[in-house]
Amino acid sequence: MPGAQAIARAARLLRLVTAAGTSGAPVGDLAADSGLTRPTTHRLLSALRAEGLVDRDDATGRWLPGPELYLMGSVAASRFDVTSVARDVVRSLAVRTEESAFLSVRRGDETVCLLREDGSFPIRSHVLSEGVRFPLGVASAGLAILSFLPPQDVDAYLERQGDLAGRWGAAHAPARLRTRLRETQARGYAVNAGLIVEGSWGLGAAVFTRQGDPQWALSLTGVEFRFSGDRQAELGRILLAHAHQLSTRIGSR
Template identity: 60%
Template sequence: MEEQGTQVIARAAALLRAIGSADSGASTTELARQAGIPRPTAHRLLSALAEEGLIDREHTTGQWSLGPELYLLGAGAADRYDITEQSRDIIDRLARESGESAFLSARRGDETVCVYSQEGSFPLRSHVLHVGIRLPLGVASAGLVILSHLPDNDISGYLARTDLVSRWGTEHSEKSVRKRITATRRNGYAVNPGLLVEGSWGMGAAVFDRGGRPAWALSLTGVETRFRAERRLELGKLLLDQAHELSMRLR
């Protein structure tokens, strides 16, 4: 019975994360697929979450979105976990000086979640990231740079229990991810050379908490032509400088 209760909580949490990752709501079928749950079970759990005010359902479209009770709970947790106010000027500076889209992502277990963004002045943009999207560690520049700065044992444990290939392709095999980890550790910053969407590049630098753990990441995204080799060196230095400033600020 205790195991069943734990499974229900895990499934409900998976559905909430899936809703949070959706840009403008999602259907029951979509959420069930993302959470890996049978559709009838997903519908039953979604209905129960809605009764508690944790999610809402649009009557005309049937799509689910996060509800008011989650906002209240989130406001209570913000004082402890939200660093948006401390980092807002840094994100704005990244966007202004690079011309690219700048993002702040937070580590949440085996994932990163984008929590703040600022558009740059360059008219062509990558639309891979948006506030609320969740991606596994090792996927996109933010997830890669955080994973790269974890201890070796943590990296090995994560890669052993995680299948990135089935959803993200062969470029996310353990061998490929470890190769990018080596490059990230050498450079200090991570590079995503269009692995999620062709022609859409990203770069990221880790931000560390008071204990020296990689808890957040700053990243820049844009079109491939804006991320040539020479400019990557400039953007990498910019990211590392700003990530260091934010890490010092948080300490």
């Protein structure tokens, strides 16, 4: 379709800009992460800026989300936002476990963090925060969601994302990832044993729609010694209970 490639490229840049958050991103990083040339990246960003979808800090040269994104997001939130019904569940999870707790949503082949609540334990992991995206199967939230997708969807995803091991390490090769998927299905929750940042562990549990689709995930992150042995099992039980509570709440809306 004429113009479809330009739209896809612009959408990719919008996702990268929003993932950078309020600190923004330089054009060189956006070009590298999008796989586009620097001139093409700058041309697309300039067009998006003219429409108010992105903005540029003239002092630093970094690109930031624009005001039109806020207006569009406000309208879309009435259809897609579950943070209003999930916020107290995420807060309860952080209080009960004393670890950082999160709500993430599936968007295509990625998860996006929507909510973060820090627990009382003073040592925290900062791998995840609002707006941060990971491919399915990488962070614990995405691993939990991927584990409960239909097998044919998992196969199609792994075929599309053939370079996960190249980008995220050998632990994300298809065979090893499938092993973790089976372990997650048997256990009920996903475990990320420091695969993104050494020493930073995560647990994730899928949250389901009324139709049984794993559309969201609750997760916990913290330092390794807080996530091992009997304590990991206890954290998993608490996490699954909160995920079930949120699934029930969403299903009754």
